Amino acid sequence: xxxxxxxxxxxxxxxxxxxxxxxxxxxxxxxxxxxxxxxxxxxxxxxxxxxxxxxxxxxxxxxxxxxxxxxxxxxxxxxxxxxxxxxxxxxxxxxxxxxxxxxxxxxxxxxxxxxxxxxxxxxxxxxxxxxxxxxxxxxxxxxxxxxxxxxxxxxxxxxxxxxxxxxxxx
Numbered sequence: 001x002x003x004x005x006x007x008x009x010x011x012x013x014x015x016x017x018x019x020x021x022x023x024x025x026x027x028x029x030x031x032x033x034x035x036x037x038x039x040x041x042x043x044x045x046x047x048x049x050x051x052x053x054x055x056x057x058x059x060x061x062x063x064x065x066x067x068x069x070x071x072x073x074x075x076x077x078x079x080x081x082x083x084x085x086x087x088x089x090x091x092x093x094x095x096x097x098x099x100x101x102x103x104x105x106x107x108x109x110x111x112x113x114x115x116x117x118x119x120x121x122x123x124x125x126x127x128x129x130x131x132x133x134x135x136x137x138x139x140x141x142x143x144x145x146x147x148x149x150x151x152x153x154x155x156x157x158x159x160x161x162x163x164x165x166x167x168x169x170x
Contacts, residue, residue, distance in 0.1 A: 004050065007043040015040055019102060023111040030113035033106045037099050048091045052084040086163035094156035097149035104145050120145050 010018070022036035056062060062079055070079075106112045107121025115122070123141040131138045 003046065007046050010040070010043045016102065016105060019106055020109070020111065023106060028111045028114055030117060030119065033103050033112045036106070037102050040102075041095060041099055044095055045088065045091065048088055049084060052087050053080055056080050056083050090156060090160040090163055093159050094153060096156070097152040100145065100149055100152065 018040055019033075019036045022039065023032050026032045026035070057075075057080060062075060065075055065079055103112060104119075104121035104124070107119040108125045110122070110125065112121050113119035120141040124138060124145075127137040127141070
């Protein structure tokens with residue numbers, strides 16, 4: 001319950017605001033941006049794991065194993081966690097696109113990778129003043145971000161179709 005309340009507190013604040021605060025405290029840079037984005041992505045996975053565990057623990061095969069006298073640790077590691085892995089992997093692959101957009105947004109604001117390190121968000125920020133003269137300078141990093149995020153989402157959807165047992169029955 002305490003972990004879920006902490007997760008609820010983290011989710012009550014705007015994501016980008018917390019990311020800006022974290023990066024501003026620990027300093028700009030690619031490593032700090034990735035750290036801030038990763039730490040703020042944790043509540044999403046905590047909620048996914050909790051929902052899956054609460055769903056799986058009520059299924060018939062878990063109740064049957066409990067009736068046979070299996071210990072709680074056996075139930076967790078042999079029954080519940082293996083069945084909760086595929087939704088978490090799918091959620092990870094779908095959430096990666098969002099994390100990439102957040103990192104690019106922080107880079108656009110100047111809190112990401114510092115020059116001379118190349119980063120698409122920083123490239124967008126630096127090239128926006130040349131948009132009227134040479135629009136391709138802005139369109140190239142923007143389209144690269146779009147293609148990467150779109151590809152991650154397509155990969156996540158495909159992975160969900162492969163790993164979701166409810167879709168295999170059709």
